[in-house]
Amino acid sequence: MADGKRDYYEVLGIPKGAGIDDIKRSYRALAKKHHPDLNKDNIKESEEKFKEVSEAYEVLADDQKRKLYDQYGHQGVSQTFGEQGFTWDNFTHFSDLEDMFSDFGFFSGQFDLFGRRRTDPNAPRKGDDLRYDMEISLEDSARGVDREVEVPHTVGCPECSGTGAEKGSAPKTCPRCSGTGQTRNVRSQGYSQLITIGECSACRGRGQIIERPCRNCRGSGRLARRDRISITIPAGADNGIRLRVSGGGEAGVRGGPPGNLYVVLHIRRHPRFQREGDDLLLSSELSYAQAALGGEIEVQTLDGTARVTVPAGTQTHTVLRLAGKGMPRFDRAGRGDLFVRVRVATPQGLSERQKELLREFAREGGEELGEKKGFFKRPVKK
Ligand SMILES: [Zn+2]
Ligand SMILES: [Zn+2]
Numbered sequence: 291m292a293d294g295k296r297d298y299y300e301v302l303g304i305p306k307g308a309g310i311d312d313i314k315r316s317y318r319a320l321a322k323k324h325h326p327d328l329n330k331d332n333i334k335e336s337e338e339k340f341k342e343v344s345e346a347y348e349v350l351a352d353d354q355k356r357k358l359y360d361q362y363g364h365q366g367v368s369q370t371f372g373e374q375g376f377t378w379d380n381f382t383h384f385s386d387l388e389d390m391f392s393d394f395g396f397f398s399g400q401f402d403l404f405g406r407r408r409t410d411p412n413a414p415r416k417g418d419d420l421r422y423d424m425e426i427s428l429e430d431s432a433r434g435v436d437r438e439v440e441v442p443h444t445v446g447c448p449e450c451s452g453t454g455a456e457k458g459s460a461p462k463t464c465p466r467c468s469g470t471g472q473t474r475n476v477r478s479q480g481y482s483q484l485i486t487i488g489e490c491s492a493c494r495g496r497g498q499i500i501e502r503p504c505r506n507c508r509g510s511g512r513l514a515r516r517d518r519i520s521i522t523i524p525a526g527a528d529n530g531i532r533l534r535v536s537g538g539g540e541a542g543v544r545g546g547p548p549g550n551l552y553v554v555l556h557i558r559r560h561p562r563f564q565r566e567g568d569d570l571l572l573s574s575e576l577s578y579a580q581a582a583l584g585g586e587i588e589v590q591t592l593d594g595t596a597r598v599t600v601p602a603g604t605q606t607h608t609v610l611r612l613a614g615k616g617m618p619r620f621d622r623a624g625r626g627d628l629f630v631r632v633r634v635a636t637p638q639g640l641s642e643r644q645k646e647l648l649r650e651f652a653r654e655g656g657e658e659l660g661e662k663k664g665f666f667k668r669p670v671k672k
Pocket of ligand 1: 451506
């Protein structure tokens with residue numbers, strides 16, 4: 291943390307042996323110079339400078355910290371600041387800053403006393419986004435489909451235009467926090483002061499108070515509603531694709547735009563087809579004779595059936611390809627392929643004649659079968 295940090299005396303532009311009055315004077319001048327409210331063209335840099343001089347002041351204005359710093363450098367005070375180094379939470383000279391800036395009216399600027407950008411609690415805010423998980427079949431994904439979904443969400447109250455105040459009235463700036471939505475609590479702790487910043491209890495952090503709430507929405511500015519929203523699912527849409535319905539989310543706050551609705555697609559598992567991107571995979575059985583002699587077999591496709599040629603001598607696990615019989619491509623024209631993985635079925639329940647033919651087949655190939663006739667049969671008593 292101490293790496294690359296400038297020397298605190300150098301930061302404040304004072305000699306090593308400077309007294310507390312010099313330290314104070316220098317800090318006052320530099321803090322004023324670098325407060326972001328006075329440096330609109332160079333906000334980022336001034337925020338950093340302001341923090342840097344405040345950190346130097348935090349150490350050098352405190353006898354104990356200064357001693358540690360003089361002896362060990364930045365290492366000596368890194369303990370007091372912890373892992374993160376100096377943050378405004380470590381700053382204990384809040385009252386010095388307050389004294390310094392009270393005459394300059396900085397409290398109402400774009401930045402707070404610490405040089406941090408203020409967030410306006412009264413600013414319009416975009417509504418939250420919503421997520422809707424939808425399951426569709428592989429067939430629907432292949433064709434593309436229109437679906438209607440019922441979405442429970444909030445919409446802006448039409449009576450008060452989302453302000454929450456009764457028609458003809460308007461929300462008032464909260465007198466307790468002057469519209470900031472925050473209150474400061476100052477506690478003395480030894481020589482320093484501990485400042486905690488909390489949510490204003492009078493307005494619950496909103497910065498505004500509604501004296502006459504709108505009866506239609508009870509002052510919330512929003513109404514709960516279930517809307518039927520129709521979703522067009524394009525052909526070829528795959529698992530996990532997010533479709534955005536602009537403005538289908540929660541109502542905005544204080545006149546902000548509504549959030550979006552995101553429909554996340556899940557494709558149901560198909561009993562026959564396995565999907566691999568734009569391609570489909572199918573398993574099919576071949577008879578022993580078909581596999582050996584070759585021919586044409588009929589296979590199921592997503593939209594019906596198709597015939598595929600099986601070459602003579604096809605082995606189990608051979609994969610046959612049917613070009614253009616897969617899924618439609620989601621982002622471009624055309625379709626993927628259908629791959630058929632074949633399995634050669636060993637014939638069962640043979641007739642005597644079939645057995646005889648197979649034996650002859652084996653003999654023809656010079657094969658010694660080693661059949662054990664009647665091995666599993668019980669000896670029959672005569
Ligand atoms: Zn209302
Ligand atoms: Zn308030």
